[in-house]
Amino acid sequence: MTQLTLQGKTAVLTGASRGIGKAVADALVARGANVVIGDLLDKEGQALVDGYNSTEKRAAYIHSDATRYSDIVALFQLAEKEFGGVDIAVLNAGIISHSNNLFGPFDDVGDEKMMQVNVNSVIKGTKVAVLHMARRGGGVIVSTASMAGLYSSALELAPYTASKHAVVGHTRSFDLLPAVCNVRVNCVCPYWVETDLLTYLKDGETQNPFDTLVTHSPRTKVQTVVEAFITLIEDDTRKGETLLALPDGIKVHDRPTGYQSTAIDPPHVQEYVKTNVAFMKAQLAEALKRYDQA
Numbered sequence: 001m002t003q004l005t006l007q008g009k010t011a012v013l014t015g016a017s018r019g020i021g022k023a024v025a026d027a028l029v030a031r032g033a034n035v036v037i038g039d040l041l042d043k044e045g046q047a048l049v050d051g052y053n054s055t056e057k058r059a060a061y062i063h064s065d066a067t068r069y070s071d072i073v074a075l076f077q078l079a080e081k082e083f084g085g086v087d088i089a090v091l092n093a094g095i096i097s098h099s100n101n102l103f104g105p106f107d108d109v110g111d112e113k114m115m116q117v118n119v120n121s122v123i124k125g126t127k128v129a130v131l132h133m134a135r136r137g138g139g140v141i142v143s144t145a146s147m148a149g150l151y152s153s154a155l156e157l158a159p160y161t162a163s164k165h166a167v168v169g170h171t172r173s174f175d176l177l178p179a180v181c182n183v184r185v186n187c188v189c190p191y192w193v194e195t196d197l198l199t200y201l202k203d204g205e206t207q208n209p210f211d212t213l214v215t216h217s218p219r220t221k222v223q224t225v226v227e228a229f230i231t232l233i234e235d236d237t238r239k240g241e242t243l244l245a246l247p248d249g250i251k252v253h254d255r256p257t258g259y260q261s262t263a264i265d266p267p268h269v270q271e272y273v274k275t276n277v278a279f280m281k282a283q284l285a286e287a288l289k290r291y292d293q294a
């Protein structure tokens with residue numbers, strides 16, 4: 001294993017004006033990295049960055065909606081302009097909804113928002129990050145999933161659980177990427193962490209059994225979540241890995257093995273793996289040309 005030195009590296013973080021993202025940004029800055037933060041909470045994000053920059057230029061902030069390509073590109077371009085490139089992407093922006101979702105009104109916009117923010121921000125953020133990192137010779141992407149991304153969860157959390165399962169599945173799709181462009185993709189699955197996010201679980205009207213469940217559930221310390229992020233960033237053997245951040249510490253979540261069968265691992269799958277790296281390298285070169293011309 002070689003340890004990535006964070007000193008002088010540059011990280012882009014989505015949704016880091018507060019909460020878990022802010023705590024990860026604090027840890028990166030403390031280890032000598034520069035950070036570029038995109039969020040919707042401009043006052044908080046700018047104040048955070050001003051604090052990091054109190055003695056020297058270490059950080060930048062931009063209003064950036066993590067669900068929109070134009071905003072994501074602007075975030076990465078700011079990192080290029082200020083610090084010369086991007087080595088680390090923390091795709092952390094996320095939302096949760098109040099607990100009466102299932103029996104709420106049919107609401108196309110509202111009901112699609114969970115997937116829009118929690119899933120699309122990760123898919124789009126990964127696409128932009130890979131181009132920036134490939135040009136620099138490599139990098140690491142860590143997304144924030146959740147324990148709800150691995151296990152069935154409360155009835156009230158169904159859309160959130162679906163969105164975080166998607167983030168875990170997305171992370172586990174990049175086994176070939178290190179061979180294509182030296183980019184590693186990992187995710188962290190925290191259990192409940194005491195942040196502002198939890199306030200959105202309350203529907204503001206009645207105390208309900210789900211509120212009571214959340215109130216009585218143990219919490220993961222934010223420092224445990226940060227430690228999981230730093231491990232996945234620094235340790236270059238971590239590729240496609242899912243780390244659980246639990247109230248009693250960090251654990252690796254191994255991929256399920258029960259489905260394995262010779263019927264779904266025939267020679268043509270091995271052939272795909274063998275030939276796809278060269279094919280993907282050619283596709284990446286085309287994508288970089290397109291990106292440069294845009």
Ligand SMILES: NC(=O)c1ccc[n+]([C@@H]2O[C@H](COP(=O)([O-])OP(=O)(O)OC[C@H]3O[C@@H](n4cnc5c(N)ncnc54)[C@H](O)[C@@H]3O)[C@@H](O)[C@H]2O)c1
Pocket residue numbers: 014015016017018019020021038039040041064065066067092093094095096117144145146147189190191192193194195196197198
């Ligand atoms: N707090 C928990 O218990 C917990 C547990 C597991 C996973 N998570 C995940 O951790 C991540 C961070 O959550 P948190 O607990 O720090 O919550 P938080 O609400 O404190 O922070 C979320 C941040 O994301 C930002 N954000 C939301 N939508 C955005 C968008 N479209 N574009 C840019 N920024 C956006 C918010 O403004 C905020 O700064 C989320 O993905 C969440 O799902 C949280």
